[in-house]
Amino acid sequence: MIWLLAALGCGLGAQEVDSFDACATREVPLSYANFGKPFLERHCTGCHSTHLDADRRFDAPLGVDLDSFDAAVTYQSRIQARVLDPESPQMPPGGGPTELELERLQEWLDCDLGAP
Numbered sequence: 357m358i359w360l361l362a363a364l365g366c367g368l369g370a371q372e373v374d375s376f377d378a379c380a381t382r383e384v385p386l387s388y389a390n391f392g393k394p395f396l397e398r399h400c401t402g403c404h405s406t407h408l409d410a411d412r413r414f415d416a417p418l419g420v421d422l423d424s425f426d427a428a429v430t431y432q433s434r435i436q437a438r439v440l441d442p443e444s445p446q447m448p449p450g451g452g453p454t455e456l457e458l459e460r461l462q463e464w465l466d467c468d469l470g471a472p
């Protein structure tokens with residue numbers, strides 16, 4: 357009988373893990389307002405902003421502006437590639453974001469911008 361209870365217990369445990377939603381664990385989920393905007397303003401819009409003309413962007417391409425929610429959605433995969441992929445050249449060029457900020461950036465991209 358004990359083995360049966362143990363087997364049942366394992367089965368239930370596995371089910372709970374399957375339905376675990378990593379995006380639903382925060383009381384206040386990361387959003388553009390509480391994370392994305394301040395992150396991009398701290399690390400990106402010094403070069404990537406609609407307010408900067410060609411000679412004040414430190415060679416950041418014209419049009420690659422990261423100062424709105426829509427822009428973050430548009431550039432989501434490029435942000436993923438340039439900031440979070442260790443294999444490719446990094447943004448910002450001089451570094452800056454902490455490990456914790458990078459973890460949160462990943463979570464924000466997955467859970468807020470990437471949400472269906």
Ligand code: HEC
Pocket residue numbers: 396399400401402403404413414415416417420422431434435438439445447448449450
């Ligand atoms: C000091 C200026 C500077 C800062 C700050 C900066 N960038 Fe850039 N960015 C550049 C330059 C210069 C280029 C063009 C050269 C290149 O692509 O490496 C560029 C290009 C890009 C591009 C277009 C090319 C591509 O791969 O799609 C994206 C997207 C980008 N940066 C994202 C970011 C993000 C996200 C941040 C903040 C985490 C950031 N950048 C911070 C200077 C900057």
